[in-house]
Amino acid sequence: LNGIGLVLIDDQIEKGIHQMERASELGLKGVMIPVAPRPHETYDNPMYDKFWAAAQEIGMPLSLHLGTLRPGNMRLMENGKVTQTAVERCNNEYAVRYSLGHLILSGVFERFPDLRVVNVEHELSWLPFFMHRMDVTYIERTEQASYRYKENMTPSDYMKRNVYHSFQEDGPGIRLRDIIGVNNIMWGNDYPHAESTFPESQRVLSEILADVPEEEQSLIVSGNCKRLYNL
Template structure:
């Protein structure tokens, strides 16, 4: 193995923060603290977030690290019963060291995965103030607590793309290289990426210019897909990759990558095993159906393909140049690495959620990829993430467990 290839550490591009209760209280004027997201307690002593007249208890499935699978539960969990790494960046680093996680990109919780909380607020102006407060906190306090150990992920005001572009530029100047976006804005009451009026153009033009990655977490449409109204939750959860595959196909046929050639997206917590099939299927559909679609013929109530040149669209090349898949533990995905591409795969640990492999993160990934060339292993473990997010991690402080 080359002396430059350290395979004892990974970079996780999908972890989560349970925001510390004082996040907004510490940063906003005293007069605004009661209307900003803050924590209150009920008669039983259970804590919950309050914002815009609504109460939000913490789900137990969002903070399971340190618990056995037999203890998992979606019931509300107070902060006093959470592992400190859930909400404390210094304690998190200790847990990262234990699991071989060199660096981590963290999605928010109370704001939801792409800041939907603020886009639904009655007072959008104050919502934007709270959103900017979060962005400053994630860059300065969370990431600043351990330089080189965290990749800052910012939020944008989904309700105002021009304002979003300005916020992206402001945060890029502070070192941010990625922003959270929805896998499907339609359920949020927002235009899709296919909007003929170009609703999202300011955002993606800014992303293209600033080279900021759009990170789209599964569930960022605020929906859990249902196979049927009475389908069991476990069946629906296992079926969840449908959301991510839908996002990938939507983007491939959107024309966005043709218009914004430096734009890149990461499909967080979507796994990768399904990618070969849907890439193949997309090619088949393009080959057989593009001629009548180009003529403007509509099929039932489906939209046409107005923004993409179907004659020059290359599904595989578009995927290779713009789309990145992320996996926690995906045997079939790794078996299909020749189809997906070793440059388009990153790993994640989902700390502290119930899908997490913590504290065995590095062991799980290395067992999946140990048969691959060491250069390929390095790309999957950390190299691809470092390149995509233009991130230089800190030197590993200790040897990871093996």
């Protein structure tokens, strides 16, 4: 197994960089940061630029993982665990969408072209619409998308170049892979969590990848992950 380190950055950027460097020295392949910063903060804040620069220099992909949001008011069950409603679960990609939007539309990936971010476990199907809306907003709403790229790029171009996406079982998302970018999609079974495809992973993959060319299947189930993490 290859591990991913956990790093909390917030306003302790230098400490976060030190933790990321230590993770790299230990042989870990990347680090996970919160899917979104503290309430009322966003990842377009210039204070994070040192961290992005260090991740690019070290070559550490940054994971934005489902469930790492720190909401202001969490509902607790009697056993002390956090609970969420069905509606919240159906919209759980909101936080990563918000963070990716801030990273892309503020020019983070233009300033740090070799930075790689991984959208973990939020599935795929929502991505084409989100990429399209970012492009439309950037082109048509210049008063809102005030940062203008120096490169001849659109927001969706940066999404395809700098962001990878993991999923478990999203057939509609696979059918939209040409829009998302087949070189950016990575399958995982999420064992041993409740939403894991184990022990039915082979059946699930055979169903959702049935019409996908073999070369693309290879990229999705292993090749893209190997390339991203230098495995």
